[in-house]
Amino acid sequence: MTGQTLYDKIWDAHLVGERADGNSLIYIDLQLLHEVTSPQAFEGLGLAKRGLWRVDANLATPDHNVPTDRREQGLAGITDSVALEQVITLDKNCTAHGVEQFDILDQRQGIVHVVGPEQGATLPGMTIVCGDSHTSTHGAFAALAQGIGTSEVEHVMATQCLVQNKAKNFAIDVAGKLAPGVYAKDLIMLIIGKLGTAGATGYTIEYRGSAIRELTMEGRMTVCNMSIEAGARAGLVAVDATTTDYVKGRPFAPSGDLWAQAQQYWQTLHSDGDASFDTVLNLDAADVIPQVSWGTSPEMVAGIDGVVPDPSNMNDPNQAEAATHALKYMQLEPNQAMTAIQLDRIFIGSCTNARIEDLRAAADVVRGRKVARGIGEALIVPGSGLVKAQAEQEGLALIFVDAGFQWRAAGCSMCLGMNPDQLGPGEHCASTSNRNFEGRQGFGGRTHLVSPAMAAAAAIAGHFVDVREML
């Protein structure tokens, strides 16, 4: 018998049953809730006179449309009445159903995908869902974590299960070690550029190899976070000492005898040596350099030493058409050097890159320098209230403020511009978020995805530069 992949193991451990039609019923250990995709699910639950199957398997926090300034005012700081109603609805639903929530005034509030791991609510071997496609983030802990739609949110609320077909296994093996000035973000952007945004549709990706093992938990979360940008619902990294060291002692993590028991089980959470994958991609970390996106899809990326591609050189007519359209929207010329792209705004934040390590990397570049004159606004939005507090304690906040950055409160912020943090029409933004879709950060806004260090470097220079020259 051939061995099992990590995905096979977690899947089997959560298989409740298989139906005659080929679908499976999978048990869900944790559902993370936020204000945007949960109200209709709670409403549906109420209309059907159903309750939560397991209250303790849910954890909530508002993140998508909370403002990042005037936080001390709590709900009163939300000037948008429609957004306010949504945040209040989450409060009411959590109270009515007994769901633990870190509300807008709680220091533990933040982006769900930062909060779960930070609290130790995210544990190895779990199945995790959330009405948000970046739930794949939690796969860094060898948890099978997937984004789901609102109907599925309601389904998990009512049954603690998900109806699914098993995905195929995709191994991405990265040998070597990332060079200084090259980060997890650059690696995953390069991977998406190679695979395309549908390259891993129908798969669960396992990230393996020495370059992945060398990453911190923050780095692994950044990689898994963007699995969905390659089409995969879930990404995974096997458990090792880095994983368990991170989890140990966190508020929701097991302790004492339970910790010992859990840790013993977690040691099995890796693919067997003879496990077979349906698809394998081998990469060498030495080939990864800082990446910048130039278009309106996360697959449209180039190295910082490269140029904006020329659609007329593309073989696939659909891709050429998409690139032509993207360049028109982005107001970029074919063969323009990436370093020649001038910027109007900087955004350092999001579930991809708003953890303490991300802020440290950005601060290392910013220290002792000033934001360029041409930059209208440079925002730093920590991923949670606790990340914010820690960064203040470490003196990072001062470094940013001295340089001319704005230091904000936690939330999704300009990653998707549901709150007041938005790009203006035509503005170019160096952003540490995950999607450069048209209008994503604001109507007519032009997003360039980069690592926190690259965003910091761009803030100082006013245009993209190779951060390796600034370290």
Added chain:
Amino acid sequence: MQAFTTHQGTVAPLDRVNVDTDQIIPKQYLKSIRRTGFGDYLFDSWRFLDPGEIGMTPNERQINHDFVLNQAAFQGASVLLARQNFGCGSSREHAVWALLEFGFQVVIAPSFADIFYGNCFKNSLLPIVLEETIIGELFSQVHAEGLELKVDLAAQTITSSAGRSLPFAIEPGLKNKMLNGLDDIEMTLVERELIETYEAAHRVRQPWLFRPSRPVLDHGDLEKGDQEQGKQEQGKQEQGKQEQGKQEQGESA
């Protein structure tokens, strides 16, 4: 859920790859707590030239006459012809709600993003996958003379007004659910005992996944239990909040 059996309608072409759910329904409309009211904002930044806000009607907007769905030939179209990886990006089910409310009941593409595809089947929007070459032919046909299609889910065929019939594949479970308008939650709750049996064994195997401070409720008495539990938990939360916040601040390094 409404059943889907057959549908006949005009085809509108959306000739772009990787149409993401941010385009299908932009973020500012996701602030609604309802399942309805999204149709007016479908493909908002392509259909209109001005930025929109929740509550605005199409009459108040600047129409983008160049956009395909605003052209006279495609008014009232109910079948959307799209390119590969339709519905990629965000998991927002609002994208499906917006398409349906605008009037689309079928989307045909060479491939769909996973989460979007799943969301379609929760709402009776039929996603049909056809080969890239066939999709190309359909685009040519729509552009040349327009196209009216009849979709028969039971027979798994689409038939053009000229009589050309094409088969499509669909997973039997999803087909059955759509044909009969079955409710997922009801279907799963039929297996309640199976879930309970699994859960009890799972609790023995991985007890750390169950938080002792939050006992599992008696499923037979959920509504009452929920309310009481809610009050208790709220009290506990308020008490523990400040203390825990401080404790975590020191630990998260």
